[in-house]
Amino acid sequence: MFLERVRIATDGSDLAVRAAQMGALLARSGAGRMVAVSVAQPRFHLPDGGMAAPDSQATQAEFARARHAARAHVDTVLAIARQGGVSCDAETPLASAPGPDIIRVAEEHDCDLIVMGTHGPNDANHLFVGSVAQYVLANSPIPVLLLRDPREASQPDFIEGVAS
Structure with missing residues (x-):
C-alpha cells in the first residue's frame, strides 16, 4: 500500500508524540504528507447543586483554553513533520468527543492511514483500548495504526518455548 497522506x-x-514520529516515518516512505488533528475539548463543570450554568465569560474562557491546548498539540506535530521532511496540514476542530472528528478530518483529507497512540486498557477494563482509540478503530473506514507505550503492555499469557 502506497501512503499518500x-x-x-x-x-x-508523550505517546501522541511517538505516534507523530511514527507517522512522519510512514509518510516519508510514501508521498510525504501528513494531517495533524487535535480536537479542542472544552470541559464544563456544574457547581454544587448543579442548577447554575456557567456564565458567558467563563464559557468563552473555556473555549479559548481548549483551542489554545489543541493548537499547541498540533504545533508539536507540525515541528515533527518539518524535522522529518514531511509536509503537514493541521486542524483543531471544537467538539466534546474527539472520535467522530478524527475520522471526519481523515476522510475530508483523503488520508490512507490514521496513526494514534492509545494508553490501552485501564484497571476497569482489561479487554479494550482507550475509549477514543476504540471509537476510531470501530468506526473508521480508513485503516488505523494504534501505538501503545510498551511499559503499559501486559505480559503475554504464552511465550514460545516457555511453559507456563
Whole structure:
C-alpha cells in the first residue's frame, strides 16, 4: 500500500508524540504528507447543586483554553513533520468527543492511514483500548495504526518455548 497522506491524532501526550514520529516515518516512505488533528475539548463543570450554568465569560474562557491546548498539540506535530521532511496540514476542530472528528478530518483529507497512540486498557477494563482509540478503530473506514507505550503492555499469557 502506497501512503499518500497519513493522519495523526494528537492529545499532546508523550505517546501522541511517538505516534507523530511514527507517522512522519510512514509518510516519508510514501508521498510525504501528513494531517495533524487535535480536537479542542472544552470541559464544563456544574457547581454544587448543579442548577447554575456557567456564565458567558467563563464559557468563552473555556473555549479559548481548549483551542489554545489543541493548537499547541498540533504545533508539536507540525515541528515533527518539518524535522522529518514531511509536509503537514493541521486542524483543531471544537467538539466534546474527539472520535467522530478524527475520522471526519481523515476522510475530508483523503488520508490512507490514521496513526494514534492509545494508553490501552485501564484497571476497569482489561479487554479494550482507550475509549477514543476504540471509537476510531470501530468506526473508521480508513485503516488505523494504534501505538501503545510498551511499559503499559501486559505480559503475554504464552511465550514460545516457555511453559507456563
